[in-house]
Amino acid sequence: MRLRILLLVTLVLALGTTRRAAAQGDPWKNAQSAFNQGETYYLSGKFDDAAASFKKAYEARPMPQFLYNVGAAYHMKGKKASEPESYDKAVDYYTRYLGENKDAKDKEQVEKVIAVLKAEAERLRAAAAAAAAAATQPTNPTGTQPTPTPPPAPSAEVEALGDAGYRGLVVIESEPQGANIYIGGKEKGPFAQTPWSGSMDGEFQYLVEKRGYKSKEGRTSADPSKLLVLQIVLSEEDYLGWVEIKSNVPGASIFLDDKNVGAIGKTPFSGNFKPGKHKVWIEADGYEPSEHDIEVIAGEAAEISAQLKGAPVGYLYVRGPGIEASRIYLDGELLCERGPCRKPVKEGRHRVSVRRSGYKSYSTTIEVQAKTEINLKTELAKQPGRGDAVVAYIFTGLFAGGGIYLGLQAQKLEKELKDDIAAGNPPVDQADPRFDRGKYFAIGADAAYGVAGLLGLAAIYYTFRDKGRPSIGVVDVRALALTPTVGPNYAGLSMELPW
Amino acid sequence: MVTRTRVSLGLAGLLAGGAGACNWTTFDDLSSEVWVERVGNPDDSRQYGVALGAMPDTAKTLDGQGANLVVLGRAKLMVSTLRYGGDGKHAVSSVGGQAIFPAFMFDDLPAKPAFAVDPTDHRFAFGSLTGNTLAGQGFIGVMDGDNLGVAVAPARVFIGSDMALSMLAPTGIAFATLPDAGNFTNTPELGELVVARGSQLDVMYDYANAAIADASGFAECKQATTRATEQSFEVAVADLEGDGAPEIAVGMGPRSAADGTTSEIRIYQVGEVVKDQSTVSLPMNCDPPSTTIAVQAIDAGFTMVTAHFDPAVTQAALVYSAPSINTVYVRLPGATDPIAITVPTTGSNFGYALAAGDLDGDAVPELVIGAPKSDIDGTTDAGAVYIYRYAGGAFTQVTPDPLRVSSPSASDLFGKSVAIAPWGKTGQNVLVVGAEGKVFTYFRLPGLYDDDVRTGR
Numbered sequence: 001m002r003l004r005i006l007l008l009v010t011l012v013l014a015l016g017t018t019r020r021a022a023a024q025g026d027p028w029k030n031a032q033s034a035f036n037q038g039e040t041y042y043l044s045g046k047f048d049d050a051a052a053s054f055k056k057a058y059e060a061r062p063m064p065q066f067l068y069n070v071g072a073a074y075h076m077k078g079k080k081a082s083e084p085e086s087y088d089k090a091v092d093y094y095t096r097y098l099g100e101n102k103d104a105k106d107k108e109q110v111e112k113v114i115a116v117l118k119a120e121a122e123r124l125r126a127a128a129a130a131a132a133a134a135a136t137q138p139t140n141p142t143g144t145q146p147t148p149t150p151p152p153a154p155s156a157e158v159e160a161l162g163d164a165g166y167r168g169l170v171v172i173e174s175e176p177q178g179a180n181i182y183i184g185g186k187e188k189g190p191f192a193q194t195p196w197s198g199s200m201d202g203e204f205q206y207l208v209e210k211r212g213y214k215s216k217e218g219r220t221s222a223d224p225s226k227l228l229v230l231q232i233v234l235s236e237e238d239y240l241g242w243v244e245i246k247s248n249v250p251g252a253s254i255f256l257d258d259k260n261v262g263a264i265g266k267t268p269f270s271g272n273f274k275p276g277k278h279k280v281w282i283e284a285d286g287y288e289p290s291e292h293d294i295e296v297i298a299g300e301a302a303e304i305s306a307q308l309k310g311a312p313v314g315y316l317y318v319r320g321p322g323i324e325a326s327r328i329y330l331d332g333e334l335l336c337e338r339g340p341c342r343k344p345v346k347e348g349r350h351r352v353s354v355r356r357s358g359y360k361s362y363s364t365t366i367e368v369q370a371k372t373e374i375n376l377k378t379e380l381a382k383q384p385g386r387g388d389a390v391v392a393y394i395f396t397g398l399f400a401g402g403g404i405y406l407g408l409q410a411q412k413l414e415k416e417l418k419d420d421i422a423a424g425n426p427p428v429d430q431a432d433p434r435f436d437r438g439k440y441f442a443i444g445a446d447a448a449y450g451v452a453g454l455l456g457l458a459a460i461y462y463t464f465r466d467k468g469r470p471s472i473g474v475v476d477v478r479a480l481a482l483t484p485t486v487g488p489n490y491a492g493l494s495m496e497l498p499w
Numbered sequence: 500m501v502t503r504t505r506v507s508l509g510l511a512g513l514l515a516g517g518a519g520a521c522n523w524t525t526f527d528d529l530s531s532e533v534w535v536e537r538v539g540n541p542d543d544s545r546q547y548g549v550a551l552g553a554m555p556d557t558a559k560t561l562d563g564q565g566a567n568l569v570v571l572g573r574a575k576l577m578v579s580t581l582r583y584g585g586d587g588k589h590a591v592s593s594v595g596g597q598a599i600f601p602a603f604m605f606d607d608l609p610a611k612p613a614f615a616v617d618p619t620d621h622r623f624a625f626g627s628l629t630g631n632t633l634a635g636q637g638f639i640g641v642m643d644g645d646n647l648g649v650a651v652a653p654a655r656v657f658i659g660s661d662m663a664l665s666m667l668a669p670t671g672i673a674f675a676t677l678p679d680a681g682n683f684t685n686t687p688e689l690g691e692l693v694v695a696r697g698s699q700l701d702v703m704y705d706y707a708n709a710a711i712a713d714a715s716g717f718a719e720c721k722q723a724t725t726r727a728t729e730q731s732f733e734v735a736v737a738d739l740e741g742d743g744a745p746e747i748a749v750g751m752g753p754r755s756a757a758d759g760t761t762s763e764i765r766i767y768q769v770g771e772v773v774k775d776q777s778t779v780s781l782p783m784n785c786d787p788p789s790t791t792i793a794v795q796a797i798d799a800g801f802t803m804v805t806a807h808f809d810p811a812v813t814q815a816a817l818v819y820s821a822p823s824i825n826t827v828y829v830r831l832p833g834a835t836d837p838i839a840i841t842v843p844t845t846g847s848n849f850g851y852a853l854a855a856g857d858l859d860g861d862a863v864p865e866l867v868i869g870a871p872k873s874d875i876d877g878t879t880d881a882g883a884v885y886i887y888r889y890a891g892g893a894f895t896q897v898t899p900d901p902l903r904v905s906s907p908s909a910s911d912l913f914g915k916s917v918a919i920a921p922w923g924k925t926g927q928n929v930l931v932v933g934a935e936g937k938v939f940t941y942f943r944l945p946g947l948y949d950d951d952v953r954t955g956r
Binding site: 410413414417418420421424425426427428429430431432433434435436438439442443446 | 522523525526527529530531532533534535536537538539898900902903904905906937939941944945
């Protein structure tokens with residue numbers, strides 16, 4: 001998001017709870033009207049009129065950007081007419097702009113412009129004096145008037161600056177002022193406080209929140225050449241409670257009631273919570289999670305101050321080609337539905353498995369130590385075909401089927417012989433061919449079952465044997481360095497990860 | 500049930516419950532439970548079992564507790580003994596005719612060889628033709644039933660100057676003890692043998708006398724014939740008339756259908772056959788038989804046995820068959836007309852083999868009739884054996900269905916020979932049935948002898 005100099009005020013938006021500045025005496029209305037007029041004059045080359053309009057806008061709302069736009073109008077007038085007076089005015093307004101906007105990010109650039117314009121004004125005046133001296137000389141013998149001297153062209157330095165442009169402006173105000181502005185999500189932390197003005201480009205999401213008031217959020221888009229005013233009226237909140245969360249480790253993730261929905265922000269954090277009992281987790285890498293139960297009472301404030309303690313955990317980071325389609329298990333439990341997977345893991349020996357459909361699983365045992373990160377990079381090999389097993393199964397089935405058939409035949413003959421022996425007529429003799437036939441069937445059945453059994457074992461072996469190249473994994477252990485960190489609003493420990 | 504080591508693979512065991520596997524030893528166990536033993540095809544005897552004879556068991560057999568069977572095979576006059584121990588285990592010994600009588604080059608036995616057993620003296624006799632070196636002479640061998648391969652007497656060869664008569668193969672043989680007749684005197688310990696061949700009847704007095712030379716010492720007569728192809732079938736000797744003396748019965752019928760459709764059973768008194776010593780080439784004519792029974796079939800007397808269905812009567816009944824008409828006749832003592840036993844199935848050769856003996860232990864013999872060309876369950880010539888019990892002057896079949904092979908095959912010819920063998924251990928007679936290449940021994944026969952002769956259970 002880039003900050004830019006705004007020249008025109010074009011738009012005032014009131015979104016949802018924002019209120020449109022409709023009243024005639026509304027300074028933003030007047031400023032907007034003047035900004036629009038100034039934009040028109042500026043674009044039509046009427047720079048004095050444009051400067052006058054931007055001055056009116058400034059009078060309506062003293063925004064430094066409007067001073068910049070006045071300076072820009074005089075800058076262009078001076079450049080067009082080579083008027084040192086206009087350059088003087090431009091220098092004056094640019095200087096005022098910097099004076100009212102101490103933190104201007106374009107300060108250095110504006111100061112350079114001021115220097116150039118000052119020199120140009122002096123150069124023009126010197127040229128004008130030289131021209132006047134020449135004018136006091138006697139007329140030429142012919143008595144004719146000398147040819148008027150055209151205005152000098154802008155110096156090379158002025159030309160190098162290019163044309164000055166007016167700037168748009170985004171203004172976010174709230175009523176009351178002093179509300180936190182969040183841009184692009186609360187988890188990124190507060191962006192600024194109202195009132196705020198500056199430059200924005202493109203669509204953005206905002207959230208304005210102040211203790212004791214209902215939060216307001218919305219989405220809009222900004223044009224760097226237009227004036228966008230967000231006036232947000234915060235209504236008093238009488239059914240939410242204000243919660244402030246901080247921790248000894250800045251930037252700790254905050255989870256509310258359900259971890260699965262993700263972190264709602266990072267410490268330090270403040271916001272309105274619905275009344276009732278809530279569970280809050282505050283987690284930071286390398287620290288034991290801190291769990292808090294709070295009861296939020298409407299209209300009242302609550303505070304959580306978490307003291308995170310260093311945990312005997314390390315981190316496991318599993319990655320590699322195709323990891324996004326793999327499941328990662330730790331000690332038989334699903335750790336990540338898909339990779340890449342980075343999770344805290346307790347100290348000790350663990351079994352890590354990476355599984356992917358159609359690929360050979362990879363498993364390894366890791367020794368996790370506190371404040372270290374184990375980087376496991378896997379490369380799963382495709383599961384080879386099982387055609388040999390299928391063939392073995394088919395033959396197993398064929399032999400088993402043959403065995404069943406022969407066995408049934410043997411049993412049939414056995415029953416037949418038993419019945420005939422029991423009946424006694426015709427008496428069965430011991431050399432009845434059915435004895436041999438039945439025996440051959442039975443032996444054949446047993447042999448077929450035996451072969452089927454061997455083939456079955458072979459099929460099972462073929463099914464589970466590991467052929468082809470194995471899945472591989474490379475384990476790398478890195479220490480997680482915790483260093484003292486001090487910031488404008490916090491102090492604590494932080495770590496830098498080398499990836 | 501015999502306990503055996505079970506061999507099964509683990510997986511087979513796992514699958515056995517639902518997948519139909521069974522242990523192969525089950526079939527061995529089952530086969531040990533059956534009470535019919537099939538012994539088949541020893542050595543090279545292609546048609547093992549064409550004739551069967553049984554003798555009482557003696558200590559000379561396996562253990563004196565089983566049975567002693569003589570089984571004729573067809574190839575090269577193969578002779579076997581099938582000897583059982585009391586536990587039912589058997590041993591088979593075989594010897595070829597060439598080994599017994601090395602002087603003769605034997606041909607194969609005929610499909611229905613002349614065969615007789617002397618259970619008293621443990622001898623058996625069979626008739627055949629000698630080999631080509633002797634131009635195919637009729638031949639009779641008498642063997643020791645307890646010592647396979649040992650001849651009781653020299654081979655008798657019917658050789659004479661009339662080659663046509665010499666070359667007639669014996670069709671019936673009977674051991675006998677005959678009274679003195681003609682020029683012949685009976686020496687009791689040597690015994691007599693009656694042989695039918697062609698239209699002739701040969702009576703060999705004292706056949707065991709080694710001094711009697713071939714073609715001499717025979718009482719031979721030629722029966723009267725009215726048809727060119729009329730020849731004898733089986734011969735039997737017993738007191739058939741109740742006169743206290745044995746008669747000689749012989750079946751006579753044409754070998755060609757062109758010679759008519761009738762045949763006869765001729766019953767001779769010994770004196771009507773035995774006249775004087777004669778030679779083979781110049782036989783005397785027999786006297787007309789004292790009794791002639793005409794049968795409307797071409798093969799009356801194809802097989803004959805004698806039996807005492809009424810143990811109190813010394814006169815024997817004559818049982819003779821006419822397989823061509825599926826009929827067996829029984830001429831009971833004192834009866835005017837024979838009892839005809841027949842089966843409705845034509846072409847079964849009912850009566851091809853006959854045996855009579857007490858199977859159910861009531862001292863009344865049962866009549867066993869083989870019908871080797873019976874079709875069983877659509878199987879051609881599978882064969883069957885019918886068993887009849889005599890009571891009240893009538894014969895009734897013991898079971899509604901005849902005996903058969905439990906798993907028949909075509910041309911089994913089950914029943915082509917039958918015998919009733921005394922089981923040494925119990926004295927129980929057991930049934931033995933010959934089939935094509937095999938012999939079935941029934942250690943138990945429900946309805947006749949229910950206890951297994953091997954175990955007594």
